[in-house]
Amino acid sequence: NAGVMQNPRHLVRRRGQEARLRCSPMKGHSHVYWYRQLPEEGLKFMVYLQKENIIDESGMPKERFSAEFPKEGPSILRIQQVVRGDSAAYFCASSPPREETQYFGPGTRLLVL
């Protein structure tokens, strides 16, 4: 059973461009979480999704950020018109139904120039 997969592992964007981060959960996991880790900080919760539903987006910035987890395919975290402050590591985690434990992917490190 492959672990949580994220791609790309590294992403460089110029200010104003769009960033699309992908996350494929572990097989059998229907819950996906996105976290952001700023330099020398802990991880901060952004959004929690189940298939085709956003359950909790209380940690998402109000503008420019969106997330989806379609019926088929990976979960996508989309950042429009990126700014330098968006530079961070973005981690995805997944968990199976009715289980608390989250398993993390390797992260996508976004650098905005």
Next chain:
Amino acid sequence: GEDVEQSLFLSVREGDSSVINCTYTDSSSTYLYWYKQEPGAGLQLLTYIFSNMDMKQDQRLTVLLNKKDKHLSLRIADTQTGDSAIYFCAESPHSGYSTLTFGKGTMLLVSP
């Protein structure tokens, strides 16, 4: 709101025991976790403890929970250089689904 605090740095010699401490504020925490992050890598789940437990042991790892003081610790016996990493404490206040609240991490440096 929830808050998780950890000391930022710990240095030990190979073969010694390491104890990493964590305090949290949310009394409704149901699960408490320890994750390990090596440089440039994702988070590896090390162990977790349910809030109605006092202690959990898993090979070289011992987790102690003092729910009254909201204090969690991770003890690593016979620490090895491969244990050098950042260790994150995290708590989950909800049942049903968990949005983890993380501390800033403790950097453990193990010297030979």
